[in-house]
Amino acid sequence: MRVLEETLSTPGTESVISLNAVTREYASHGNVVRALDSATFAINSGEWVAITGPSGSGKSTLVNMLGCLDRPTSGTLKIDGTDVASMSATELDRFRADKIGFIFQQFHLIPYLSAIENVMLAQYFHSMTDESEARVALEKVGLGARISHLPSELSGGEQQRVCIARALINNPPILLADEPTGNLDAANQKIVANLLGELHRYGHTIVMVTHDPEMAALAQRKIALSHGKVFCHPTSSSRMIRLQR
């Protein structure tokens, strides 16, 4: 196991996420279901990692724990150097607001708030709202002219870009993208993929759950899950450049 851990971390680079024998079990109808089984790996700062696997492989469980929405039954999960397993629920809420930016497959924008207000919502729960910052974030994702539009007035790709702006607004060290292009057509998929690539170039750590082999290929490294167990594969970043072209 130690050997695996060593191979997963780039020597000399700081791990922003590290799991050591992380297990998550659920009680179900009197039985114990092991959704994640002794997962051990690390993700370095600035790395783009794709998590893949079939349904029921434990992807959601892993994402919930990386997103500080759940805690391991056993093992150590460190995010940005902090062991989240020992945190109280309140500390975990605060930690999540500081460290994680979520990008959802279904965008999850509040339908009655405009694009800029949706971005400001993340600011509100983090610290305090700043309209000019929110506007800049939307401009960065190419939606400077659409800030006052409601989600229903935006295309799927635009909604996902609002979601990305919202994820970035508090400058979290980790972006957790759950099937970010799963609901998009090819054109919008390309736009979002390019945007993620750009964020990666700017040094953001991206953990992306995807079923899409093309999206997974854009990541530097692929972590595959099967029956709750982790398998890791290094990935070339050359595909991403090809997609951009």
Place this chain on the structure above:
Amino acid sequence: MFLRLLYESFRRQRRRKLLAGVAILLGTTAVTAMLALATTIGDRIHQELAVYGANIVVTPVADSLDVKVGGVNLKPANGGAYLHESDLIKLRGIFWANNITGVSPELRVDSVAIVGNMNSAPIPVKERGLWFDHDLGGLRTGAPQLHPWWKLTGQWPQLFKGSDTFQVVLGASLAKRLNLKVGDGFILNGPTQQAVDGHGQASAVGIVSTGDDTDNEVLVPLQIAQGGLGADNAVSRVEISARTKPEDAFARSDPDKLTGKKHDLWYCSPYANSIAYQIREAIPGANAEQVRQVEQSEGTVLSRISGLMWLISAAALLAAGFAVSAAMATAILERRAEIGLMRSLGASRSAIALLFYSETGLLAVFAGACGYLIGSSLAAWLGAKIFATGTATTFASIHIATVLNPVLLPIVVGLALIVAIAGSTPAIRQALRMDPSSILRADA
């Protein structure tokens, strides 16, 4: 952002909020009406029961006269003595002075009446000196106030100082027996007066029908009776009507055996017993006792009505709480995705709870305030209906400014808040327990 979220929740969930608001409104309307009635019903019942006479009677410690109220003999006769009329002003200085609503002193004199010419045979009559419209330190009071069931034909006597004649009111039976009517004159002399000395020229200004022994008496101003008896300032008995708290076991405690705070609590509670105790302290040589018949009736009626009102209020609030709970549960269910998103954005449980409680609180304050206004009007209307004096009562005839009790507003709004918060807590707790990741995925 907080206000924006708050505003949008009201705008987008108008029907849910309306349902919860109406539930709170109905609950607080019922509570306001009940509380408003409960706070005034004591006075109203006291007014109603005042027709049965005084609830405290003061006699000299060594009284020889019967203590009668409504024909009920409350005290055996013993040695004679008088109270001083001038001491009655001290009633205005006791702790519960403001609860005393009526004072009627009396002085009974065995007199004689000579009807017709001076040669007519004197007829023994019972003369009773009373206040009819007396100013007792700012309290206008007298026998007619304490005996509202007396039916008067004519007017009550007035006292004209320096006049040779004085005004009297005749009991109906006596008037019939003496064959006198309103406007007739006759000679009325007390034990110390002689018919020949020119005193005692009485003028009947009214005839009163009371249904008791008073029908056989001559009612005169107190000062006239004192003159007839030759005992200035003398009073044989005082009837007092006071607003009191219903009697309970503590009220029946012996104050002299109570110590410290218990004594103070007893003394400072408006029990008929404690008011009587304070009267005994204030007036030398006075023996003050509560008239149990009236007092107990008042207490029983009040405690039963109060109990019923509290029951109705509690039921109304409980129903409102359930309605709020149901409305909030549905409203929160509709906003599961929103809650999941907020949690994933780092919103703490307390931040989300604050948002929902603020919504409920705002609704409760608004609905509670409306309930207060409607409930106050309802109380005024109900009060007027229940204690109607024969005049037609409509909502239009009720002036809202006169029925609003500002003390009730914070109480009612506070109750609305408690009910709304208690009602919405199960739904909010359930929402906070929900796993945000499952909400977000379920929504997908």
